[in-house]
Amino acid sequence: MNETHTVLGIESSCDDTAAAIVRRRADGQVEILTSVVHGQTELHGRFGGVVPEIAARAHAEKLDTTVEEALAGAGLALSDIDAIAVTAGPGLIGGVLSGVMCAKGLAMATGKPLHAVNHLAGHALTPRLTDDVAYPYLLLLVSGGHCQFQIVRGPDDFERLGGTIDDAPGEAFDKVARLLALPQPGGPAVESCAEAGDPARFALPRPLLDRPGCDLSFSGLKTAVLRTRDALVAEHGGLRRADRADLAAAFQDAVADVLAEKARRALAIYLADAPVTPCLCVAGGVAANATIRARLENVARETGAEFVSPPLALCTDNAAMIAYAALERSGPGDGLEFSARPRWPLDSSKPAMLGGGRKGAKA
Numbered sequence: 001m002n003e004t005h006t007v008l009g010i011e012s013s014c015d016d017t018a019a020a021i022v023r024r025r026a027d028g029q030v031e032i033l034t035s036v037v038h039g040q041t042e043l044h045g046r047f048g049g050v051v052p053e054i055a056a057r058a059h060a061e062k063l064d065t066t067v068e069e070a071l072a073g074a075g076l077a078l079s080d081i082d083a084i085a086v087t088a089g090p091g092l093i094g095g096v097l098s099g100v101m102c103a104k105g106l107a108m109a110t111g112k113p114l115h116a117v118n119h120l121a122g123h124a125l126t127p128r129l130t131d132d133v134a135y136p137y138l139l140l141l142v143s144g145g146h147c148q149f150q151i152v153r154g155p156d157d158f159e160r161l162g163g164t165i166d167d168a169p170g171e172a173f174d175k176v177a178r179l180l181a182l183p184q185p186g187g188p189a190v191e192s193c194a195e196a197g198d199p200a201r202f203a204l205p206r207p208l209l210d211r212p213g214c215d216l217s218f219s220g221l222k223t224a225v226l227r228t229r230d231a232l233v234a235e236h237g238g239l240r241r242a243d244r245a246d247l248a249a250a251f252q253d254a255v256a257d258v259l260a261e262k263a264r265r266a267l268a269i270y271l272a273d274a275p276v277t278p279c280l281c282v283a284g285g286v287a288a289n290a291t292i293r294a295r296l297e298n299v300a301r302e303t304g305a306e307f308v309s310p311p312l313a314l315c316t317d318n319a320a321m322i323a324y325a326a327l328e329r330s331g332p333g334d335g336l337e338f339s340a341r342p343r344w345p346l347d348s349s350k351p352a353m354l355g356g357g358r359k360g361a362k363a
């Protein structure tokens with residue numbers, strides 16, 4: 001690893017078409033030369049979730065120009081790239097296939113090595129790209145599509161301690177926003193509505209805290225919000241401003257409680273191996289929530305672990321993390337024969353998590 005290595009990354013597993021160029025310089029420093037992300041929110045907005053067929057077609061239409069945009073942004077030609085990395089799963093299969101076909105075409109035409117990257121590995125390795133975090137670290141991935149605890153020991157070495165058995169927390173925030181007639185994406189809307197609220201007024205459940213382990217569940221919490229809202233509407237003929245704020249605050253508090261307690265349990269398992277520089281890393285869109293973030297930071301501090309959360313642009317779906325995941329590997333690549341995979345658990349010793357969810361499979 002003593003010469004410059006430049007990787008083109010391609011990501012299309014959900015509703016973002018992304019391409020990026022990441023370089024490891026001869027001195028070992030890694031830099032993101034460009035990271036282009038084209039979202040599809042306007043295409044799916046009126047359907048209340050990502051429509052897989054629409055997403056796949058939009059990726060297929062946009063991938064080539066997104067790659068061109070990334071190359072142009074870095075001032076590079078395809079011939080300047082040393083390797084290509086593409087998300088080969090898990091995700092919505094049509095979108096993953098679009099990216100894999102594009103990347104295989106580029107690899108075939110140029111003869112460059114091609115890496116089939118696990119999308120979750122991209123998220124999981126981002127704290128090393130942004131903060132140079134040392135292995136092993138504990139990762140909590142919390143977004144609109146994912147929720148899982150992983151001990152990250154190496155670029156291909158993960159141990160899943162638990163994950164959601166139904167909705168991802170971001171998905172629950174989005175659904176609760178809809179229930180409270182707040183705009184999408186729901187997370188920021190619920191968070192700002194909750195600022196004026198009293199989290200103690202409504203007693204919402206803390207799902208799965210009564211059971212051992214690190215698995216999580218958020219769909220019952222969402223149903224409890226629905227029931228409380230319906231009771232308020234029946235009583236007052238509608239939702240009053242204070243009702244909405246109190247219910248948003250109670251929901252956010254319940255999510256924060258669940259994540260904090262499960263993080264405490266996951267940290268205990270992780271710390272039992274006495275890592276030299278213990279660190280809890282939190283990635284994903286929900287990590288932007290100040291209440292949740294503060295609660296998780298406290299839990300890390302209590303145990304003497306560091307707390308790291310990459311900047312939001314690299315926490316949410318992007319292709320820089322895919323290119324970086326390939327840079328972390330030492331092998332020659334995966335050839336042209338690999339398949340796109342709708343499910344692909346990071347920890348191959350454990351089965352894929354259940355739960356299709358609004359944004360597709362969780363692992």
Ligand code: KG4
Pocket residue numbers: 014142143144145146169170171173174185186187188191284285286287288289290315316317359
């Ligand atoms: O990582 P991300 O882009 O999701 C996936 O692509 O899976 O994160 C988006 C999710 C959305 O569900 C959004 O509502 C949630 O993250 N989110 C938040 C906040 N900001 C974004 N949830 C809670 N609080 C926030 N401030």
Ligand code: ZN
Pocket residue numbers: 119123143145146316317
């Ligand atoms: Zn993702």
